[in-house]
């Protein structure tokens with residue numbers, strides 16, 4: 001008899017908890033690591049995570065701990081679900097505890113500030129594991145919908161297709177349908193750039209603009225992501241898949257998206273400080289818009305929507321002026 005797959009998820013926030021539910025429903029033995037004792041106690045004794053998903057009963061084959069050594073022990077898959085900008089420091093502390101040969105899985109959709117590195121690159125550098133043992137899960141996966149077991153597709157990417165297939169099998173349920181990819185760069189860029197475009201669409205929504213604006217921002221945002229991806233060696237087709245268009249549509253349509261909501265609040269006239277104060281969860285695009293713009297500069301790629309988001313969010317540019325400047329750029333063909 002084969003033993004159940006063991007999966008550990010570092011992070012008891014919205015996506016860490018929801019993906020832990022997916023893994024448990026798929027038959028894995030799941031351990032969640034959380035930094036707060038009260039959250040871990042609620043998960044173990046109350047079978048809920050009330051801060052993130054009140055009312056959702058957690059599966060029996062899922063337990064939690066605050067001890068990273070206990071969490072990491074024996075894991076076939078070590079899933080990382082903390083805010084991107086905290087990954088380097090956290091992973092440095094967890095690396096000595098990792099199970100030998102474990103596959104490290106990133107759920108994160110950010111780019112590191114300062115280094116402009118993708119999360120899989122940070123993992124490779126800090127944990128000193130080869131790219132063949134690093135995977136990424138990404139796609140239109142709003143955590144609250146997944147935790148409610150609403151149907152969604154996703155992408156599991158690894159340069160080693162056999163590893164992607166193992167992870168695919170470990171997280172495939174009746175409501176969660178993962179596809180494999182070997183384009184890790186494209187998948188990670190799709191996730192990071194869609195958060196920036198989610199902010200842009202939110203800002204437009206908050207300004208009272210309509211669906212033509214939204215359709216234009218999604219499409220031109222997709223063009224920005226694809227241009228950056230191509231410059232970095234990604235497959236352009238990845239961006240018309242779940243990691244690109246799929247996630248853009250979900251994020252830009254949904255009030256559940258923290259990035260979209262963050263943008264909406266800014267577009268309605270809240271200051272950055274007021275918006276941060278009312279945002280309880282991680283909106284990766286707020287920091288990653290700067291690192292995406294940094295990546296674009298490093299690769300000589302034009303990303304005007306991303307630059308506009310940086311100007312509004314970080315340089316206090318008034319939204320109406322930013323919109324006028326974005327629309328008033330010199331005319332050009334749609335494709336070049």
Ligand SMILES: NC(=O)C1=CN([C@@H]2O[C@H](COP(=O)(O)OP(=O)(O)OC[C@H]3O[C@@H](n4cnc5c(N)ncnc54)[C@H](OP(=O)(O)O)[C@@H]3O)[C@@H](O)[C@H]2O)C=CC1
Pocket residue numbers: 011012013014015016017034035036081082083084086090107108109110141142143144280281282284
């Ligand atoms: N939510 C979603 O729908 C989706 C999110 N993602 C991505 O998943 C990643 C995680 O986001 P998500 O779970 O939503 O974020 P949340 O804000 O919901 O949760 C973040 C988690 O990280 C913990 N945390 C925060 N700061 C630190 C720190 N400095 N050190 C250690 N732990 C910390 C939080 O702990 P505490 O509760 O104690 O504050 C919490 O458990 C992001 O990159 C996001 O883009 C991807 C797909 C879907």
Ligand SMILES: O=C(CO)COP(=O)(O)O
Pocket residue numbers: 109139140141142143195198247250251256257258259260282283284
């Ligand atoms: O990545 C997500 C959906 O796929 C979640 O988006 P937000 O981080 O904006 O909530």
